[in-house]
Amino acid sequence: MFLASFVAAAISGAAGFGGALLLLPILTRMVGVTLAIPVLTIAQLFGNLSRVWFGLDQIDWKPVRAFILGAVPMSILGAYSFVSAPKELIIRMVGLVIIAFVLLKHYNIIKFQPNNRIMVIGGGIVGLLSGLVGSAGPIGAALFLSLGLPPVAYIASEATTAVTMHVIKIVVYQKYLDLGVKGLALGLFTGVAMILGTWAGKRIIEHMPGDLFVKMVSVLLVLIGMQMLIWG
Incomplete structure (x- = not known):
């Protein structure tokens, strides 16, 4: 479990997503479907906190604030609806x-520069889905990738x-699911392993050209999307 968490965090630390989708099948086998997502949420909290810390001085706060504005109320709604x-x-x-x-973005079929309104709507969609199924990170990642931020700024x-x-989800899950000791x-x-993995992921992207980084993330997004579409 520790090794799997490290690898998942290294990938999500380099790409901005993917860790939850890699860990979820393993956790499901260990603790069952209902408990797996709350446990994963705790682990993800540690992984994401370390990503914030490693890139704190490069965070683009304007789109972050707009995204959170939509994400907070909808993640509460999603977490309350999780079981059913x-x-x-x-x-x-x-x-x-x-x-x-x-x-659509790759072939320039859709062209847009995310503004505050789009970030709020995107945050609401991601927040709702994150509460319902444990993670909607790839959608948020795709949206932030459109901002054209440098790799570390995008990740953080x-x-x-x-x-x-x-x-927010941990508070709701603990209240209604009783995670227990x-x-x-x-x-x-798992969170400790994710901190170490995040550090490893950051070391990778610090030496990666920006255009190569965007291509890598785009390929990973399609692969993750195919995994979700085929296996559910």
Whole structure:
């Protein structure tokens, strides 16, 4: 579990997403579907906090604030609806949206510069889906990638929004699902590995050209989207 968490965090630390989707199947086998997502949320909180810390001086606060404005209320709604949500259907839909967004952007079929309104709406969608199925990071990543930020600024800015949503979800999950000592301990244990993995991911992107970074993230987004669409 520690090794898997380290690898997942290294990938999400370099790309801005993907860690949750890699860890979720392993956690599901260990603790079951209902407990896996709250435990994963605790682990993600640590991973994203470390990404914020490693890139604190490069965060672009204007789009971050707009994104959080939409994400906070919708992540509360999503977390409250978590138990009864048709997760497999929602995950397949998210995968389809991610693939479509990346392809449309790559072929210049859609052209837009995200403004405050788009970031608020995007934050609301990501917050709702994150609460419902545990993570909608790839959608948020695709949106922040459109801002054209340098790699470290992109990673840290997207992670700041994720931290906000994770804190809210943990409060709601703990109130209604009773994580217990085992769930909290597993989340903390995984979180430590994610801090180390995030550091490793940052070391990778610090030496990567900006255009290569965008291509890498785009390819990973399509692969993750295909995984979600096919396996649900």
